[in-house]
Amino acid sequence: MATWQDFEHEAPDLAPAVRARFEANKHHVLATLREDGSPRVSGTEVDFIGADVMLGSMLGAVKALDLRRDARFALHSNPSDPTLAEGDSKLSGRAVELTDATDIAAYEAELPEPPPGPYHAFRLELEQVVHTTVEDDAVRISSWRPGEPVRRFERR
Numbered sequence: 001m002a003t004w005q006d007f008e009h010e011a012p013d014l015a016p017a018v019r020a021r022f023e024a025n026k027h028h029v030l031a032t033l034r035e036d037g038s039p040r041v042s043g044t045e046v047d048f049i050g051a052d053v054m055l056g057s058m059l060g061a062v063k064a065l066d067l068r069r070d071a072r073f074a075l076h077s078n079p080s081d082p083t084l085a086e087g088d089s090k091l092s093g094r095a096v097e098l099t100d101a102t103d104i105a106a107y108e109a110e111l112p113e114p115p116p117g118p119y120h121a122f123r124l125e126l127e128q129v130v131h132t133t134v135e136d137d138a139v140r141i142s143s144w145r146p147g148e149p150v151r152r153f154e155r156r
Contacts, residue, residue: 001125002146005051032066059118095122
């Protein structure tokens with residue numbers, strides 16, 4: 001597992017494009033696993049705070065309960081542009097809930113505004129980052145995993 005900062009250090013050419021995709025739009029799509037193992041998709045927002053990518057959720061939301069039970073997630077940026085000119089990014093890994101009062105206070109201090117009510121907050125530990133673009137009639141895929149170089153593929 002890796003932090004966002006680890007990803008930035010290991011893939012300095014890829015990280016800015018991925019972060020730009022997540023910062024370009026407020027809402028993204030989170031995939032979690034239901035109790036029976038089937039997938040669930042939910043809308044979500046993310047924040048880049050310090051070394052981490054963070055995800056917040058209303059207290060008791062099903063996506064938060066899913067992550068508490070099974071921390072595996074996949075997060076898809078909102079591409080919003082059908083041409084994918086700026087790309088399409090995905091993160092996957094494990095979500096770790098903040099439970100320590102010091103960590104929660106630090107998280108809240110970095111938010112642009114306090115959460116509107118009780119909430120869950122998760123730090124996203126990364127297992128894979130993928131960025132896809134469409135250029136010159138080719139699909140270009142860049143994929144990173146912790147400790148490995150960025151792999152690039154092209155499909156026509």
